[in-house]
Amino acid sequence: MLISLESVTMKFGGLTAVDQVTLQIKENDICGLIGPNGAGKTTLFNVIAGHYKPFCGAILFQNRRIDGLHPYQINNYGIARTYQNINLFRSMTVLENIMVGKHPRLSAGIVGSIFRTPTQRREEKELREKAMDILKMVGLENKAEETSKNLSYGEQRRLEICRGIASDPKLLLLDEPAAGMNTKEKVDLIEFIRKIRSFGITILVVEHDMKLVMGLTEYLFVLNFGKLIAQGEPGDIQSNPEVIKAYLGDDI
Amino acid sequence: MWNDMFIQLLIGAIMLGGIYGLLGLGYGLIYKTSGLMSFAQGEILMIGAFLGYTFFKLFHLPFVVALLATMFIMFLFGFLFEKTIIRTILGRGGTAIHVVLATIGISIALQNVAAIIWTSEIQQFPPIFNVEYLEFGMVKVAPESISGIVVALGCMVLLHLFMNNTKLGTAMRAAAQDSSAANVCGINVSFAKGLSWAISSALAAVSGIIIGPVYGVYMLMGALIGLKGFAAAVIGGYGNMYGAILGGLIIGVIETMAAGYLSSTYKDFIAFSVFIVFLVLKPTGIFNEKIIES
């Protein structure tokens, strides 16, 4: 098991957004987290990523407890995430966004940076090269020096995912990566995510596009009102009566 | 002896606390309706004091008329200031820090306008009442201190009644809580914002007229007081009306007692220390107002 949640609960005042969720994700799987709007999917992401400390329950990542840690510590341990509403560093260039994604894997400190030690200079040079390699993967290498806020929506989404994998995470949390994409972009996205998986990265994706979810994921978790109401392979989930009841009227 | 000095100090403290509270009230009002901070309130207090002085001493108007006229003029000033300068800044892509800097610029301009018109010397209010001191046993109190407390209290009560018992006041509270929802309900949020700046200015001007007769009127009188008004707002809970009053009293008491029992040179050091302690340890203040935190 790469990551397991044990009875994780998240409350905001009187509202229970995540209700005793217990699940495990195997290494190298592409898993999906689905459920109607307001089911608590993004909140669960936020709890895993450390943005919230769970009210109770435990999260084990590579056999280490990470619930309650700061987000940057959880990122250091190997979990990266993207956001529902793209959260790029808009005034930075495309390349700089990738470079900052690698932050935890670098070692340059304030002294090294001020004095431009040979170690620091070498590190920066290698960083630029590796960042360009990542950009080449998604065809953004020609826009490396472009300010990221000038990119098209689809390009920004791809960039954010690239920033996420820049730190060589073991787990990547994708929050609605296909939102606002057209059919071709979604096909490219599926290919991209499979490629990311081939690097040894495990993926958990929140998505509303059911066709994409069914085509991409190997295992699904279904949330409703904060509770895990079903889990299993996509085919089984599709015909699960509880799931259908929860979704009544949602998109296919 | 100790008791009498204490009571004398306390009365001074309450008066100071009252005006810190009025300023803090104004800050909170502006913050709640427009999310901004104004650093010009101290100087508006100073201009209010000078205007009151001018009407009362130079034009020989009755004190109450001078008071109301000053309040009215500064009320309009606040309203116009928001409508013109603040709106323009925000409209041209300025953010909160630009507004902060602009209000600092205005405060510098106002200070020097005052110096040019009224010179940089301390002006004294002529006595408002016929008695110089009221005596309660061994305690001597200037009637202006008492009237100051009364006026401050009166303003707070009027504001409370306005906010809670009038249609306009309720509309303002709605706009302060959630401006888009208020807009949808037909409330003129834009007017509410202008009104909040106007009321804050009027409150600052009143504070100037309260403190002018007691400490004199001079160009720099508003600077430190303006900052302490922030302390009052923070301690009580930034944006909370009643918190501002409580915060003002706390600062007023701490400052006056420190000056009375320790040393008057330390009083500002102590006041600002309390301010910083609250900001660091309890920025939401006594009444737990939400603030943006990282």
Next chain:
Amino acid sequence: MARHKNLFIAMAFVVFLAGLPVMLGNNAYLMLVLCLSGIFVIASSGLDLLFGYSGQISIGHAAFYAVGAYTSAILTTKLGVSVWFGILMGGVLATVFAALIAIPISKLVHMFLALVTIGIGELTHQAIINLPELTGGFTGVKLIPMPRIGSYVFDGISYYYIILAFVILSLIVKKHIVDSRIGRAFIAIRESTDAANAVGINVTYYKTVAFASSAMFTGIAGALYAHYVGFISPESFTLDQSVLFLTAVLCGGMGTFVGPIIGSVVIIFINETFQALGSYQMLVYGIFIVVAVIYVPAGLVGAVRMFRGNLFKVVKRFADKP
């Protein structure tokens, strides 16, 4: 290519600045403006690191200016240490002071951070006044010496070259910080604290580093100031001074190299030129701030960029016409 072009322009400018005193014929007033501008550039570049790059407002930077100035002044007058050491210690103490206060206050943002920095500035001012055995209280510190090497004293025009050297040094250091892992962390924090956290940046740590490095610049500027004017008193380290720094950064252009330079020169020029007008000078200054904030919210640098951008659009539209 572009990088080398900028370097060439910068070097040409440095040569120009080096020859300036001769060109100006040792005009005392202009030398004063130049020296004070240089000191201001260092101080406001420090504030720019904090505000322009890591997005943390400070309206209390006079505190670090004061720590730098008083540290160097006291060490050189009371303990007779060399001025070079005094300047160094001024920077070090300002840095340490900033690091200590940044830890508890870095969680505050926006207006509340502005308020607490004002509080710190006021508190420092009060502390200087209330510790007369150390700081001389209201009377200040007198007879602050000029730096020397052996028997050569760097006063007059040679001090200008010292300031120029420090300006160049600080701009290089600023560049090294900005174009590094540290600088990227600063900008990330400014853009989105959540996303910065999510990409592994220890936000509290880097906010503290931003405060500390920012104070290092302003502290050294304070020390340079103390030795330049030879006499310091609490009056020079009030909220007004902090506002001057902030105005230079905001109206020059935040998050740029040229911005604080332009802003500093303009501010010093206004202050010194209209000095004689007394209240009218301050009135002009106050109105200038309001006008600048309204008309150039992105600073002079931002206005020039927009102008160039618009010019480009106009030319392009003209060129595209059949």
